[in-house]
Amino acid sequence: MKITNKELQTKYVKLENKQVVLSGWVRTNRDQKSFGFLTINDGSTLDNVQVVYAEEDSDFETLRHIRVGAAVVVEGNVVVTPLNAQKYELRATNVAIAGDSPENYPIQPKRHTREFLREVAHLRVRTNLFNAVFRVRSKVAYAIHKFFQEQNFVYVHTPIITSNDGEGAGQMFNVTTFDLDKIPYNDSKEVDYSKDFFGKRTNLAVTGQLEAESYALAFSNVYTFGPTFRAENSNTLTHASEFWMIEPEMAFCDLKGDMKIMENMLKYLVKYSLKELRPELEFFDKFVSPGLITKLEAILKKPFARITHYNAIKLIHEASKNGVKFENVPAYGEDIGKEHEKFLTEKHFNGPVFVTNWPKEIKAFYMKLNKDNRTVAAVDLLVPGSGELCGGSQREEDYDKLVVRMKELNMSEKGLEWYLDLRKYGGCVHSGFGMGFERLIMYLTGVENIRDVLPFPRTPKNAEF
Amino acid sequence: MKITNKELQTKYVKLENKQVVLSGWVRTNRDQKSFGFLTINDGSTLDNVQVVYAEEDSDFETLRHIRVGAAVVVEGNVVVTPLNAQKYELRATNVAIAGDSPENYPIQPKRHTREFLREVAHLRVRTNLFNAVFRVRSKVAYAIHKFFQEQNFVYVHTPIITSNDGEGAGQMFNVTTFDLDKIPYNDSKEVDYSKDFFGKRTNLAVTGQLEAESYALAFSNVYTFGPTFRAENSNTLTHASEFWMIEPEMAFCDLKGDMKIMENMLKYLVKYSLKELRPELEFFDKFVSPGLITKLEAILKKPFARITHYNAIKLIHEASKNGVKFENVPAYGEDIGKEHEKFLTEKHFNGPVFVTNWPKEIKAFYMKLNKDNRTVAAVDLLVPGSGELCGGSQREEDYDKLVVRMKELNMSEKGLEWYLDLRKYGGCVHSGFGMGFERLIMYLTGVENIRDVLPFPRTPKNAEF
Numbered sequence: 001m002k003i004t005n006k007e008l009q010t011k012y013v014k015l016e017n018k019q020v021v022l023s024g025w026v027r028t029n030r031d032q033k034s035f036g037f038l039t040i041n042d043g044s045t046l047d048n049v050q051v052v053y054a055e056e057d058s059d060f061e062t063l064r065h066i067r068v069g070a071a072v073v074v075e076g077n078v079v080v081t082p083l084n085a086q087k088y089e090l091r092a093t094n095v096a097i098a099g100d101s102p103e104n105y106p107i108q109p110k111r112h113t114r115e116f117l118r119e120v121a122h123l124r125v126r127t128n129l130f131n132a133v134f135r136v137r138s139k140v141a142y143a144i145h146k147f148f149q150e151q152n153f154v155y156v157h158t159p160i161i162t163s164n165d166g167e168g169a170g171q172m173f174n175v176t177t178f179d180l181d182k183i184p185y186n187d188s189k190e191v192d193y194s195k196d197f198f199g200k201r202t203n204l205a206v207t208g209q210l211e212a213e214s215y216a217l218a219f220s221n222v223y224t225f226g227p228t229f230r231a232e233n234s235n236t237l238t239h240a241s242e243f244w245m246i247e248p249e250m251a252f253c254d255l256k257g258d259m260k261i262m263e264n265m266l267k268y269l270v271k272y273s274l275k276e277l278r279p280e281l282e283f284f285d286k287f288v289s290p291g292l293i294t295k296l297e298a299i300l301k302k303p304f305a306r307i308t309h310y311n312a313i314k315l316i317h318e319a320s321k322n323g324v325k326f327e328n329v330p331a332y333g334e335d336i337g338k339e340h341e342k343f344l345t346e347k348h349f350n351g352p353v354f355v356t357n358w359p360k361e362i363k364a365f366y367m368k369l370n371k372d373n374r375t376v377a378a379v380d381l382l383v384p385g386s387g388e389l390c391g392g393s394q395r396e397e398d399y400d401k402l403v404v405r406m407k408e409l410n411m412s413e414k415g416l417e418w419y420l421d422l423r424k425y426g427g428c429v430h431s432g433f434g435m436g437f438e439r440l441i442m443y444l445t446g447v448e449n450i451r452d453v454l455p456f457p458r459t460p461k462n463a464e465f
Numbered sequence: 466m467k468i469t470n471k472e473l474q475t476k477y478v479k480l481e482n483k484q485v486v487l488s489g490w491v492r493t494n495r496d497q498k499s500f501g502f503l504t505i506n507d508g509s510t511l512d513n514v515q516v517v518y519a520e521e522d523s524d525f526e527t528l529r530h531i532r533v534g535a536a537v538v539v540e541g542n543v544v545v546t547p548l549n550a551q552k553y554e555l556r557a558t559n560v561a562i563a564g565d566s567p568e569n570y571p572i573q574p575k576r577h578t579r580e581f582l583r584e585v586a587h588l589r590v591r592t593n594l595f596n597a598v599f600r601v602r603s604k605v606a607y608a609i610h611k612f613f614q615e616q617n618f619v620y621v622h623t624p625i626i627t628s629n630d631g632e633g634a635g636q637m638f639n640v641t642t643f644d645l646d647k648i649p650y651n652d653s654k655e656v657d658y659s660k661d662f663f664g665k666r667t668n669l670a671v672t673g674q675l676e677a678e679s680y681a682l683a684f685s686n687v688y689t690f691g692p693t694f695r696a697e698n699s700n701t702l703t704h705a706s707e708f709w710m711i712e713p714e715m716a717f718c719d720l721k722g723d724m725k726i727m728e729n730m731l732k733y734l735v736k737y738s739l740k741e742l743r744p745e746l747e748f749f750d751k752f753v754s755p756g757l758i759t760k761l762e763a764i765l766k767k768p769f770a771r772i773t774h775y776n777a778i779k780l781i782h783e784a785s786k787n788g789v790k791f792e793n794v795p796a797y798g799e800d801i802g803k804e805h806e807k808f809l810t811e812k813h814f815n816g817p818v819f820v821t822n823w824p825k826e827i828k829a830f831y832m833k834l835n836k837d838n839r840t841v842a843a844v845d846l847l848v849p850g851s852g853e854l855c856g857g858s859q860r861e862e863d864y865d866k867l868v869v870r871m872k873e874l875n876m877s878e879k880g881l882e883w884y885l886d887l888r889k890y891g892g893c894v895h896s897g898f899g900m901g902f903e904r905l906i907m908y909l910t911g912v913e914n915i916r917d918v919l920p921f922p923r924t925p926k927n928a929e930f
Contacts (some may be wrong), residue, residue: 004685006617023685023717025891043684043716044617071682073717098717098893099862105890122679122883123890131683139621145607152471152509155603159921160625160692161638161669161707163928173626173640173662175669177696180656181646191645197638197696197706198928202639204626211930212919214587217536218596219508220469220488227625227691231642231662241662242626245729245926251508252538252563303832397564418587418930425570425588426490428536428563456624456676463663465676465883 004042008078015078022049024092024099025071025126028109031064036068038095040074046132050089057092058068061457066137068108069101080172097299110258118304121456121465129288132280134451136273136292137441144225144246144437147265153248154219157226158208163200163415171231173241173276177259180288204229209247210419211364215397216249216430217422223248233460240438242458249432255368255377255394258431259354262381262390263304265435266352270296273444281444289446295385296444298351305353307344309336309375312355315348316340333359341387352383365405368394386443392433399423471509473543477553478545487514488538488563490591493574496529503531503560505514505539511597511744515554516541522557533573534566534591579917586921586930594753598918601738602906608737609690609711609902612730618713619684622691623673628665628880636696637668638706669694674712674897675831675884678860681714681895682887688713690902691803698925704914705903707923714897720833720842720859723896724819727846727855728769730900735761746909754911760850761909765814770818772809774781774801774840777820780813783804790808798824806852817848830870833859851908857898864888912921 002021003011024042031037034055040047051074053063066072076090106120107127117124122131124421145155161175178184186192193201208224215222219267224247232239248261272282274296307315313332320329324347326339336344336355344353357375360367365377377394396402402423406413413420441453451457456465468476468485489507494504498605501519504513516539518528541555555765568792571585572592579767588646589595610620620667643649658666675687680687689712697704713726715893738746739761750757772780778797789812791804801809809818824841825832832841842859861867867888871878878885906918916922921930 004617023893025683041688043619071716071891071892072900099888099891100892102889107890120883122676122886123683125680125683132682134621134680135619137622139614141620141622142610142614145610149604149607152469154508154600155606156599156708156920157602157606157692158502159707159923159928159930161694161928162930164930171640174645175640177636177638178645180639180641180643180645181649181650183648185646197698197925198923199926200928202928211587214930215590215599215920218490218588218590219599221508227622229626233662242624244622251536267751277623404562418585423564424562424567425572426534426536426566428488455621455680458624458626458663460662461664463624463626463665465624465627465629465665465679 004044005040005042005047005049007048008049008088009045012078012080016080018078019073019075020078020090021073023071024049026066026068026070026101027073028068029064029066036064038063038072038074038092040072041126041131041133046128046135046283047086048266050084050086051092051095052079053092053095059095063092063095066095066097067103067105068102069105070097071099072096073098078298079433088440099391114449118451118457125455128283133441133445133447134455136277136280136445137453138280139277140269140273140441140444141225141437143151143269143276146272147268148223148248151221153221153223154215156208156215156222156224156323158205158211158224160205160227161198161202162205163198163202164205164210171233172206173229173231175202175204206230207245207247207434209249209434211248212247212432213419213422213430216251216432217426217428220251221248235460237449238439238442240454240457240459242436243450243454245434246437247432247434249430251428251430253431254429255356255379255431257393258392258433259304259306259379262379262392262433266381266383266389267300270442270444284445284447286312292446299383302351304381305349305351307353307355308357309355310357312336312340316343319343319348333361333363341382343386345384346380350384352381355380355382363393365409365411366393366395366402368396369401369405383443385446386439389439390435390444391432392431393402393430394429397423397427397429399427467511470505470507470512470514473514473553474510474512474548477543477545481545483543484540484558485543485555486538486540488536489514491531491533491535491537491566493509494529499635501529503528503537503557504535505595506591508511508596511593511600511748512551515549515551515773516557516560517544517554518557518560524560526558528560531560531562532566532568532570534570536564537561538563555708570806575666579914583916590920593748595917597748598906598912599911601742601745601910602918604742604911605734605906606690606902608734608741611737612733613688613713616686617689618686619680621673621677621680621687622690623670623676623689625670625692626663626667627670628663628667629670636698637671638694638696640667641667646854653794671695672710672712672899674714674899677714677897678887678895679883681716681897682891682893685716687714687754700925702914703904703907705919705922705924708915709902710899711902712897712899716893716895718896719894720821722845723857723859723898724769724771724844727819727844727857727898731846731854732765733850734905735764735909749910749912757866757911764848767816769846770816772818772820773822774820774824774848777801777805777809781808784808784813794922800827803852806847810852811846812851815849818848820845822846828858829869830874830876831860833861834866834870850911851904854904854908855898855900857896859884859894859896862888862892862894864892868905895925
């Protein structure tokens with residue numbers, strides 16, 4: 001009977017002395033005089049299985065020489081070993097090499113630097129760290145769908161290739177089928193985009209929000225979950241050129257409703273992870289980010305704090321006067337930096353905090369103007385350890401106000417007529433937010449470099465694999 | 466108490482005479498002398514709610530003039546109406562207009578052509594047809610995740626921007642941050658890609674399979690579900706330039722195992738749809754594709770048929786001799802066309818059929834060469850009504866054979882060293898397949914044009930919204 005290690009973990013008692021077949025990759029092979037041990041990982045769980053083989057096995061010499069990295073198919077009996085950390089092992093009756101691995105296999109059982117492992121991103125997932133990271137990534141992606149689907153949100157695939165610049169800013173990747181050494185020009189010596197594949201200039205989407213709004217105004221509650229692109233030339237721990245985003249959008253929902261969903265979502269995902277990904281979180285707590293589980297459990301215990309941007313700046317000013325050291329103290333109307341996020345979440349509130357009502361100048365064109373005419377109904381969710389995790393807003397549903405704002409920002413209505421239509425035809429109060437999926441995974445695992453939570457990260461000068 | 470129509474459908478008996486608040490968009494407003502009827506859709510379900518308002522309401526005149534498309538917030542009492550098709554209605558106590566809609570609102574309650582509706586893709590989702598299509602799309606996407614996650618498959622986000630050409634063919638979109646009117650050249654007068662964002666030539670991925678293989682060789686069972694791109698200049702009912710694909714990949718799995726998962730998956734999705742999307746499927750059966758439900762129920766009843774490519778051609782030859790009319794009769798070794806798929810699935814087998822062991826010349830480089838040296842362990846799954854739904858293969862795990870095949874096809878190893886590594890280090894028998902998500906949705910709904918199952922379709926000369 002074919003079995004995975006995951007299945008063995010739950011059924012080993014019932015399977016005692018039964019013959020099973022388990023396939024996987026050799027992590028170590030320690031041979032002694034008359035017997036040896038293979039540790040095998042099949043990727044079904046973080047844990048390895050121990051396989052024991054003995055001298056009396058006819059192919060003892062072959063087994064002794066099985067190398068790290070080889071793919072093997074083990075037939076063996078389940079032995080219950082109550083005194084071992086893992087409560088069972090396999091006593092091999094036959095081991096077949098399904099795929100050999102030479103001596104120069106890069107993932108040897110020793111400590112490798114993360115930098116080295118990024119260079120072998122096609123193999124690094126065979127280490128404990130990346131096995132854990134990418135299982136968390138998979139299960140949490142599923143939990144996100146589960147959370148929204150359970151509440152009847154409709155999942156929308158917004159377009160990746162677009163002719164919009166969703167944020168009214170942002171550096172974008174061009175998409176073209178032109179041969180770059182044969183660009184066609186028109187009579188005015190401009191690039192003749194009418195000859196390009198889509199007949200116009202196109203780029204990779206920086207957000208799916210605008211299109212999601214269109215669907216929210218029909219389904220009431222929708223969400224996107226897809227890749228997003230920024231051609232920003234910055235090499236930081238938290239920026240990638242290609243990353244995944246979740247963008248829920250809700251009709252008949254104001255900023256308060258928006259925050260409620262954000263808070264419910266994050267608590268749901270943390271609870272789910274603590275329950276369904278316990279071995280992985282324990283691994284991260286032990287080897288990557290001590291205190292991780294305590295940090296995650298803490299946010300479940302109380303409602304998230306709320307403060308306006310104005311009052312947040314005031315707090316920072318007061319703290320600065322009272323001796324808290326900041327490299328920079330922002331003026332009212334300015335953005336807040338990482339050090340202030342840290343102060344708010346880790347010192348002042350000691351937990352997640354919503355910062356609301358931001359100065360309109362530092363936020364996007366589509367955000368709902370508050371009555372003070374200076375701030376917009378925007379919110380950032382800051383969390384201890386990671387800073388900003390989600391950003392959202394109520395959207396400007398007033399056609400005239402939106403047009404005025406676009407004019408102030410010298411934005412053209414051309415190409416966005418359809419977006420303005422959403423304010424003409426049954427437009428209503430609606431809100432949404434965006435959450436960077438990698439930020440979430442970094443928050444849940446404590447892994448500090450975004451390159452280590454993306455299977456094959458894309459960053460400036462790097463599109464390997 | 467705020468409520469959705471979906472919630473009302475299950476709770477109306479308990480809520481009789483209770484006051485509720487329901488928000489949505491007006492589909493029709495019929496006023497009579499002393500009372501009137503609003504039909505409201507809130508997107509939570511395909512059905513509308515009927516709202517009754519009466520002359521004695523102080524704002525009767527306002528209510529009478531509410532226009533189609535307006536967003537409204539209705540306060541009213543739940544009235545149980547056992548004789549009506551919908552078993553309940555709301556007796557309005559207050560109706561607030563949350564967003565007005567002018568007379569020229571494009572989605573009036575009459576028949577619109579699908580061509581017209583594509584031009585207003587930002588509003589078409591407010592019609593019954595597209596409400597149903599995109600709810601199916603959302604729920605089936607979720608069911609796909611559910612199917613794979615329940616079996617402990619790991620979901621992998623393979624890169625969208627890549628420097629590989631995964632299929633060894635395929636027309637691709639270039640991705641660049643160059644200003645197209647200032648392309649830099651090197652000393653040899655070639656485009657100087659070293660100055661581009663990623664320092665090399667990059668394009669949008671046509672498949673995630675190669676990267677998925679790398680993850681399968683660590684996790685055993687993985688799947689992708691993401692957007693895929695083809696710059697093919699073809700305007701057909703079934704081609705889009707941007708579409709979503711599901712690509713499962715399994716280690717220690719041969720072609721038989723591959724087919725088993727394909728069949729289990731399709732049956733799971735059909736069962737799920739028949740259960741969870743019943744009103745939508747009934748709508749399609751009635752208005753779009755008569756017989757749809759019978760067609761779907763039929764495939765659950767027996768195992769899928771299996772035939773080799775050679776024998777399929779033989780069948781076609783025999784049928785042709787026996788009077789079945791084909792526009793074209795393929796020779797052994799040639800591909801089969803839509804008319805042959807139709808013959809096999811709708812006439813000969815009367816159900817889904819796996820066609821296996823294809824001539825290597827018409828399949829991709831990575832497919833496992835059979836012992837005959839002429840065919841590869843590839844499979845297409847054909848279904849009645851839609852033809853090819855999935856295509857898969859066992860992958861060539863033999864390093865030397867893969868290199869030989871690449872040489873035969875004049876493929877460079879450069880950039881694919883990592884892919885070849887997967888054959889060096891613990892490579893083993895592994896298989897996978899791809900399913901176009903839109904093809905699946907067309908199959909499940911009977912909608913015949915791919916432009917009508919993509920929220921904002923991208924096709925040659927078309928990247929609106």
